[in-house]
Amino acid sequence: MNQDGKPVVLTIDDDQAVRESLANFLEDFGYGVLQAGDGQQGLEVFAANQPDLILVDLRMPRMDGLQVLAKVQELSPQTPIMVVSGAGDIRDVVEALRRGAWDYLVKPIQDMNILLHSVETCLERARLQRQNREYQQSLEESLEKLHRTQKEMIQSAKMAALGDLVAGVAHEVNTPIGVSVTAASFLSERTRQLRELYGKGEMKRSDLEKYLALAEESSGSVLSNLERAAELVQSFKKVAADQSSEEKRAFEMKNYLEQILLSLRPQFKRTPHQVRMHCPEGLILDSYPGAIMQIMTNLIMNSLIHGFVDGRPGEISINVEPAGENVLLTYRDTGQGMDREQKERIYDPFYTTTRGSGGTGLGMNIVYNLVTQTLRGSILLETSPGQGVVFMLTLPKDPDRAAALPDTPS
Structure with a gap:
């Protein structure tokens, strides 16, 4: 686009009269026009100005139109190129289209409205392709954002579930640990009482037998409840590690x-x-x-x-x-x-x-x-x-x- 927002067309032709004719016609319809007398000069003008459309002849000195086509396709494949050439051999047409030409018109152009229609069609096609690329990029960015959001939501849900699991297991572990503490405290008190009896020389055989029975029962309760707590903790550790x-x-x-x-x-x-x-x-x-x-x-x-x-x-x-x-x-x-x-x-x-x-x-x-x-x-x-x-x-x-x-x- 030029400063006025009009599409810019680059005409590349070694025939100055043809270039001037094309330029005058297109300028009358509001297009900006750049000119080049051969393929090499055309590429230099293209690199410096990035026109919206290129009109190129096939038969030119230094660098012909097919070489220009190949180079533009390499540098800017989205730029539309029309071949306007007196070489009307079908093989030239096929080769030009194969190398990326968007249209092919044979000189001399008898009806310039055909040129205008082709220029408008190529520019509209380029606009739609550019719009599609923008839509695709926007869609890919939105999709990537959705994927990131989904991963964040899943991670948040995982952490919330892990928090519930921690709270639940902590509550569940409290019971066997509480029973173990109670049993151990009871056994500790009975041990203190037995030691007092022993210290006073008042301990009987029956006192020792009762204590041993109580110790066996209490230690068994402590062991079984701590094993249950350990089982819960081990299960939680494995599951929590996998979940995270x-x-x-x-x-x-x-x-x-x-x-x-x-x-x-x-x-x-x-x-x-x-x-x-x-x-x-x-x-x-x-x-x-x-x-x-x-x-x-x-x-x-x-x-x-x-x-x-x-x-x-x-x-x-x-x-x-x-x-x-x-x-x-x-x-x-x-x-x-x-x-x-x-x-x-x-x-x-x-x-x-x-x-x-x-x-x-x-x-x-x-x-x-x-x-x-x-x-x-x-x-x-x-x-x-x-x-x-x-x-x-x-x-x-x-x-x-x-x-x-x-x-x-x-």
Whole structure:
């Protein structure tokens, strides 16, 4: 564009009369025009001014039109080039178009309106291409921003779930530790009393026997409760480490599901609900345990928060079966189920039926993305009002060696 915002056309032709004729005609229609007498000079003018359109002859000294075409394609492939040449051989036309010419007009041009139409068409095509590139760049930037936002939301949801897990496990660990402290304190007091009797020379055989029985009972209570606390802490450490990382590793599915359920036990403690799990021994996956932990946690919490709402005891069942290079995980609850609209929107981000109660609407969206993207599997939902939900997950044993499974319509 020139200073007036008009398109600038560069004409490259060794015939000055032709150049002047083209320039005068185009200037009458408001175009800015630059001129060059051969291909070499034309490239210099092009580099200095970056015109919007080039008109080039084929037969010129120093550098012909085909060489100009090739060089402009190399430097600025988005710049439109029209060949205006007296060389009307079909082979020249084909070669010019092959090298990137946008149009080809044969001199002498009998009707200059044809030239004007071709110039306008090429400039409009270039404008649309430029607009499409801008739209594509904007779309790519928006998509990248969405991906970053999605990762941040997933990370926030992971950290929130981890916080709930910490609070729950801390509360759960309090009980066995409290029992252990009580038993140890009681044993310490009895030890002090026995020492006093011994110091006074008043200790009887029966006193020692009672103390030994009490010591055995108390130490057993301390040991069993501390072992229970240690089991909870170890389970929490493994699950929390997986949840906060994206590491791939080999693990035994049944053992890992048991650890997940153990870490979620505080969520069930004050409810009448039960969870049952069946998984064959020795089923090894080389996958992403953190993703499986998040999936199972979100499914279970979805049942506890949204499924079991009427106070009646509910049941969650988890069944895992090997299927060749995949595993089939069926998650089922006996909750209130979903209507058609809820079923269709269940994986939509921010969709929740408990907004006022703190629901973010990200849980099932995270589940869907983890199943289909991270684990390269598929998820199918069957549900109806009053009939609970059944999620059927097909998960490759090794996601990195599996092609993404097609989504199955719910």
